[in-house]
Amino acid sequence: KAGVTQTPRYLIKTRGQQVTLSCSPISGHRSVSWYQQTPGQGLQFLFEYFSETQRNKGNFPGRFSGRQFSNSRSEMNVSTLELGDSALYLCASSSGLASHEQYFGPGTRLTVT
Amino acid sequence: TQLLEQSPQFLSIQEGENLTVYCNSSSVFSSLQWYRQEPGEGPVLLVTVVTGGEVKKLKRLTFQFGDARKDSSLHITAAQPGDTGLYLCAGDQGNTPLVFGKGTRLSVIA
Numbered sequence: 580k581a582g583v584t585q586t587p588r589y590l591i592k593t594r595g596q597q598v599t600l601s602c603s604p605i606s607g608h609r610s611v612s613w614y615q616q617t618p619g620q621g622l623q624f625l626f627e628y629f630s631e632t633q634r635n636k637g638n639f640p641g642r643f644s645g646r647q648f649s650n651s652r653s654e655m656n657v658s659t660l661e662l663g664d665s666a667l668y669l670c671a672s673s674s675g676l677a678s679h680e681q682y683f684g685p686g687t688r689l690t691v692t
Numbered sequence: 693t694q695l696l697e698q699s700p701q702f703l704s705i706q707e708g709e710n711l712t713v714y715c716n717s718s719s720v721f722s723s724l725q726w727y728r729q730e731p732g733e734g735p736v737l738l739v740t741v742v743t744g745g746e747v748k749k750l751k752r753l754t755f756q757f758g759d760a761r762k763d764s765s766l767h768i769t770a771a772q773p774g775d776t777g778l779y780l781c782a783g784d785q786g787n788t789p790l791v792f793g794k795g796t797r798l799s800v801i802a
Contacts, residue, residue: 583734612789621794622735622780635789669734679784680725683734 581606583672583684591690597658600687602670604651608682610634610675611653613645616667616686625668628653629675657689665691695719696783696793704799708770713796715781716763722784724757724764729778729795771800 584603592598604611612635613625624637628647645655651672657664667688671681697716705711715724723742727735739748741757741764748755752775754767768775778797782790 614792622792624789624792627789637789671734679723679790680737680740681727681735681782681790682737683727685732685734 583670583682585668585670585684585687587687588685589688589690591692592660593692594660594662596660597656598660598689599654599656600668600670600689602653602655602672602684604653604670604672605682608672608674609651610673611647611651612671612673612681613653613655614669614671615639616669617665622669625655660691662691665689695791696781698779698781698793698796700796701794702797702799704801705771707772707800707802709800710767710769711771711798712765712767713779713798714763714765715793717783718762719783719785719791720761722761722786724761724784725782725790726755726764726766727780727782729780730776735778735780768798771798773800773802776800 586601610629612627614622616622626645627635631647642658647653667686669683669686671683699714725740726738729735739755744759744761746757752769756765776799778795780795782792
C-alpha cells in the first residue's frame with residue numbers, strides 16, 4: 580500500500596497570508612488527523628476528521644481549519660499567518676476504528692517570515 | 693499540562709551501549725504506542741502495548757507497559773547509529789485524541 584502523502588513538502592509564506600496543506604491517507608483509511616510539531620511544544624493535535632466529519636479538535640485558534648473529502652483526502656488551512664505558525668505540519672491516517680495507531684506522512688515544513 | 697512525560701530529553705551514547713528511555717504519566721491509558729522519527733520525516737509506529745505488564749520485543753528493542761497502564765519504557769540493547777532519532781510515546785484514552793510526549797532525542801555515535 581502507498582503511504583500517507585503530503586503536499587507541498589516545503590512552504591515559505593509571509594505574515595498575514597494564508598496557506599492550504601493537503602494530505603492523502605493510506606487507501607482504506609477513513610480517519611485523518613493533523614498535528615503541529617515544534618521544538619518547544621512537541622507534537623500538538625490540531626483536529627481529526629472521520630468520514631468527512633470533524634471528530635475531535637485541539638486547542639488551536641479558529642485561524643486553523645480543515646476539511647475532509649469523500650475520498651478521505653484532507654486539507655488544512657491556516658489564515659492570517661503569524662510567525663509562531665512556523666512548524667512542521669504532520670498528517671496521519673488510521674482506520675478510525677478501535678485502534679488509534681497513526682501512520683504519518685513526511686510533513687509539510689511551513690516557514691512564516 | 694503535559695500528560696506524558698518522557699525522560700531523558702536528550703541522550704548521546706556510543707555504539708554498542710545499552711539504554712532505557714521512559715514515558716510516565718499519572719493517567720491510565722488503554723494502550724500506549726511508541727514511534728521513532730528521523731530528521732525530515734514523520735514518526736513511524738514501532739509498537740503498541742495494550743495489557744498492563746506486557747513486554748514486546750522488536751529485534752534489539754524491548755518495550756514494557758507498566759502494570760497500572762500509566763507508564764512505559766523502551767530498552768535498546770547494543771545501540772547502533774541507525775537507532776538515532778526522536779522516540780515518541782503516545783497514550784490512547786479511548787475516544788479522545790492520542791496524547792504525545794515531547795520525545796527523547798537519541799544520538800548513537802559510531
